[in-house]
Amino acid sequence: xxxxxxDLTALAAAxxxxxxxxxxxxxxxxxxxxxxTLMKAAAIDRFGPPSVxxxxxxxVPEPGPGEVLIALHAAGVGVWDADIRGGWWPEGRPKxxxxxxxxxxxxxxxxxxxxxxxxKNDRVxxxxxxxxxxxxxxxxxxxxxxxxxxxxxxxxxxxxxAAAVTGLxxxxxxxxxxxxxxxxxxxxxxxxxxxxxxxxxxxxxRGARVLGTATGRDAATLVRxxxxxxxxxxxxxxxxxxxxxxxxxxxxAVLAFAGGDGLERCLDLVRAGGRVAHPNGxxxxxxxxxxxxxxxxxxxxxxxxxxxxxxxxxxxKLKVPIAAIYPLAQAAKAHERIMKGHVLGRIALRIR
Ligand SMILES: NC(=O)c1ccc[n+]([C@@H]2O[C@H](COP(=O)([O-])OP(=O)(O)OC[C@H]3O[C@@H](n4cnc5c(N)ncnc54)[C@H](OP(=O)(O)O)[C@@H]3O)[C@@H](O)[C@H]2O)c1
Numbered sequence: 514x515x516x517x518x519x520d521l522t523a524l525a526a527a528x529x530x531x532x533x534x535x536x537x538x539x540x541x542x543x544x545x546x547x548x549x550t551l552m553k554a555a556a557i558d559r560f561g562p563p564s565v566x567x568x569x570x571x572x573v574p575e576p577g578p579g580e581v582l583i584a585l586h587a588a589g590v591g592v593w594d595a596d597i598r599g600g601w602w603p604e605g606r607p608k609x610x611x612x613x614x615x616x617x618x619x620x621x622x623x624x625x626x627x628x629x630x631x632x633k634n635d636r637v638x639x640x641x642x643x644x645x646x647x648x649x650x651x652x653x654x655x656x657x658x659x660x661x662x663x664x665x666x667x668x669x670x671x672x673x674x675a676a677a678v679t680g681l682x683x684x685x686x687x688x689x690x691x692x693x694x695x696x697x698x699x700x701x702x703x704x705x706x707x708x709x710x711x712x713x714x715x716x717x718x719r720g721a722r723v724l725g726t727a728t729g730r731d732a733a734t735l736v737r738x739x740x741x742x743x744x745x746x747x748x749x750x751x752x753x754x755x756x757x758x759x760x761x762x763x764x765x766a767v768l769a770f771a772g773g774d775g776l777e778r779c780l781d782l783v784r785a786g787g788r789v790a791h792p793n794g795x796x797x798x799x800x801x802x803x804x805x806x807x808x809x810x811x812x813x814x815x816x817x818x819x820x821x822x823x824x825x826x827x828x829x830k831l832k833v834p835i836a837a838i839y840p841l842a843q844a845a846k847a848h849e850r851i852m853k854g855h856v857l858g859r860i861a862l863r864i865r
Contacts, residue, residue, distance in 0.1 A: 549573050549652075549653075550572060550573055551570050551571070551572060551573065552570070552571060552572075552573045552651060552652035552653050553568055553569070553570060553651070553652050553841060553842075554568070554569050554570075554571050554610075554612045554647065554650060554651035554652065554841075555567070555568055555569070555612070555613060555614075555650035555651070555841055555842075555844035555845075555862070556569045556571065556609075556610035556611055556612045556613065556647075556650070556651075557598055557609065557610065557611050557613065558609050558610050559609065560598065560599060560600035560602075561598070561599070561600075562599075563595075563598070563845040563846075563848035563849045563852070564845055565598065565845075566598060566613065566650075566844050566845040566848055567845070568841065568842045568844075569610050569612075571610065571612070571647070571651075573652075573653045574646040574647055574653060574654065574655035575655065576623055576624065576625045576628075576655040577625050577655070578625040578626045578627040578628075579625055579627050579628065579657060579658055579659070580624075580625045580628070580646075580655050580656060580657055580658055581621055581623070581624050581625070581628055581631055581637070581655070581656060581658045581661055582621070582622045582623040582624070582653055582654070582655050583617070583618075583619045583620070583621060583622065583637060583639060583653065583654050583655075583656065583661070584619045584620050584621075584622040584652065584653055584865065585617045585618070585619035585649060585651060585652060585653065585654055585674070585864045585865070586617075586618060586619045586620070586670035586671065586674060586863070586864055586865045587617055587618055587619070587670055587671045587673070587674025587675060587861050587862060587863055587864055588614045588616065588617035588648075588649040588650050588651075588674055588841075588861065588862045588864060589614070589615070589616045589617060589649070589674055589675050589676070589677060589678060589679065589707075589859055589860075589861055589862075590614075590839075590844075590847045590848070590851055590859070590860040590861065590862060591615060591616075591678065591679075591707065591851075592707075592794075592851060593615070593794060594613050594614060594615065594848070594851075595848050595851055595852055597611075597613060598613060598848060603643060611647075611648075612647035612648040612649075612650055612651050613648045613649075613650045613844070614648035614649030614650035614651070614654075614862075615640060615641065615642050615643075615644075615648060615649060615678055616638070616639065616640040616641075616649055616674070616677035616678040616679075617638070617639065617649035617654065617674045617677065617862075617864075618636070618637065618638035618639075618664055618668075618670045618671075618673035618674035618677060619636075619637065619654075619670060619674070619864070619865070620633075620634050620635065620636055620637065620670075621633050621634060621635045621637055622653060624658070625658070628658045630658060630816075631658065631661070635663060636663065636664040636670060636673070637661050637662065637663060637664060638661070638662055638664050638673045638674065638676075638677040638819070639654070639656050639660055639661040639662070639677060639814075640660060640677045640678040640681060640812065640814040641656050641657065641660050641814065642814075644656055649674075650841060650844050650862060651841075651864070652841075652864060652865070659815060659816050660814040660815070660816075661816075661819070662816065662818075662819020662820060662822065662823060663819070663823060664823070665823040665824075665826045665827050666827075667826055667827055667830065667831065668826060668831070668833065671835070671838070671861060671863060672833040672835070673833075674861055674862075674864075675833050675835050675858075675859040675860075675861040676711060676826075676831075676833045676859065678812055678814075679707045679708045679711055679859055680711055680822050680825075680826065680831075681812040681813065681814060681818055681819075681822055682708045682792050682812040683708050683709075683711035683712035683715055684711075684715050684821065684822050684825050685810065685812055685813060685818070686708075686712060686768045686790050686791075686792065686810065687699075687712055687715040687716045687719065687768060688715065688719070688821075688825070689810075690768075690788075690790040690808045690810050691766040691768055691788050691790050692788075693716050693719045693721045693766060694719070694720070694721070695719065695720025695721065696720060696721070696722070697721045697722070697765035697766060698721070698722045698724065698760050698762075698763075698764055698765050698766075699716045699721045699722070699723055699724070699764070699765060699766045699767070699768065700723075700724045700725070700726070700756070700760075700764050700766070700767045700768070700779060701713050701716065701723060701724070701725045701726070701736075701741070701767075701768050701770070702725075702726050702747065702767055702768065702769040702770060702771060702775075702776050702779060703726060703769065703770030703771040704725030704726055704727055704736045704739075704741060704744070704770075705725070705727040705728075705732035705733075705735055705736050705857050705858075706770050706771075706856065706857075706858075707856065707858060707859040707860075708770050708792070709725065709736075709770045710735065710736075710739055710833075710834045710857070710858045710859075711831065711833070712768055712770075713725055713736060713739045713740050713741050714739055714740055714829045714831055714832065715825055715829055715831075716768070717739075717740035717741075717829070718825065718828050718829035722742050723740055723741045723742060724741060724742060724743045724744070724745070724756065724759055724760065724764075725741040725743075725744050725745075726744070726745055726746065726747040726752070726775070726779070727744050727746065728746050728747075728748050728855070729746075729855065731857060732855070732857055733746070735834060735857050735858070739832065739834070742759075743755075743756075743759040745759070747775035747776070747778070747779060748775055752775070752778075753778045753779070753782075756779060756782060757782060760782060762784065763782055763783060763784030763787065764779070764782050764783045764784065764787060765783075765784060765787055765788070766783075766787055766788045766789070766790075767779060767780060767783060767787075767788075767789045767790075768789075768790055768791070769789065769790070769791040769795055769799060770791070770792070770795060771795060772791070772795050772796055772797045772798055772799060773797060776799055777799065777800060780799060780802065780805065783805055785804045785805075786804060787805060787806075788805075788806050788808070789805055789806065789807045789808070790807070790808040790809070790810060791807075791808075791809055791810075792809070792810055792811065792812065793809050793810065793811050795809075833858070833859070834857060834858025834859070835858055835859055835860070835861050836850075836856045836857045836858045836859065836860055837850055837856075837860050837861075838860075838861050838862070838863050839860070839861075839862055839863070840862070840863055841862050841863070841864050844862055847860050847862060
């Protein structure tokens with residue numbers, strides 16, 4: 514059959530694949546996620562008082578092959594952050610503007626090519642002491658994926674952001690350095706602070722009888738509520754007598770989050786062969802003693818450590834006391850608050 518030109522055009526149109534036909538319709542807008550290139554961060558341009566900590570607009574860090582980019586919901590504020598802001602720096606000179614913050618929690622926004630452990634939007638927490646790509650007082654942080662863990666279901670992202678480095682420090686002090694065993698009498702010295710409030714709960718969860726030091730009625734009430742069987746004020750003269758009455762056979766172990774004369778008096782009550790541990794940063798460091806093992810340590814931020822922390826959080830039904838929450842733009846106010854002292858639990862920045 515012979516076809517004329519019009520028939521051939523109609524046949525060609527009929528054979529045209531549906532997709533091609535569809536493409537003639539007005540194009541529907543493709544779903545392309547806009548990559549954010551700039552972010553807000555609380556950073557310093559020089560060392561100085563809290564007022565040097567200001568909101569900056571800076572580039573979103575690019576995660577390297579082994580790194581993840583975390584969209585932060587919250588960051589912890591630590592006494593060491595205030596030290597860094599004031600001029601303490603491990604070595605050399607930092608690159609300004611310097612984004613402060615060593616820990617926080619959020620969701621995975623992007624991953625480097627070598628990262629297999631995480632998926633986008635996973636709830637994660639992380640700790641990196643001096644992160645080469647900027648700290649956690651920011652909308653985004655790029656960190657080594659080995660220093661990131663999954664947030665346990667019990668914690669929301671604000672609680673997790675306030676408990677990453679403090680959780681690791683508390684758990685490792687109790688479980689790895691003191692190796693607290695069921696039935697032991699353990700003193701948490703500085704129990705109402707950021708690490709102490711978590712250490713009470715981990716020691717209790719391991720079956721210890723936990724005693725704590727705290728100054729003031731509000732702090733003592735909190736420490737008791739978190740599981741301490743007894744609380745003393747280490748700064749008061751009566752405190753040491755009360756401790757003696759609470760531990761007539763001596764203390765098996767002490768985990769110290771502050772130092773000084775009060776601590777030394779408590780250490781007199783540690784039984785021979787007892788153990789004492791403190792994270793580095795506690796000053797003055799406890800004096801060396803015969804028959805007493807005194808260990809200093811730094812929190813370890815590995816994959817295994819975060820897994821263990823997540824399990825311990827669930828086992829202890831951990832509560833994360835948060836003394837105050839500030840928006841990112843008010844990071845300077847958070848630093849003013851932490852420098853006043855007597856913080857019950859942790860201070861946090863809410864970022865999203
Ligand atoms: N190396 C590491 O990996 C690492 C990690 C985390 C923390 N740290 C260090 O661990 C320490 C604790 O950190 P944190 O965040 O828990 O600090 P924090 O929140 O300030 O807690 C310190 C606690 O010690 C108490 N305290 C302070 N001075 C005292 C004194 N003279 N006598 C009795 N109690 C006293 C405080 O009570 P008041 O509030 O009543 O004064 C508070 O309960 C810091 O030195 C920090 O740098 C080190």
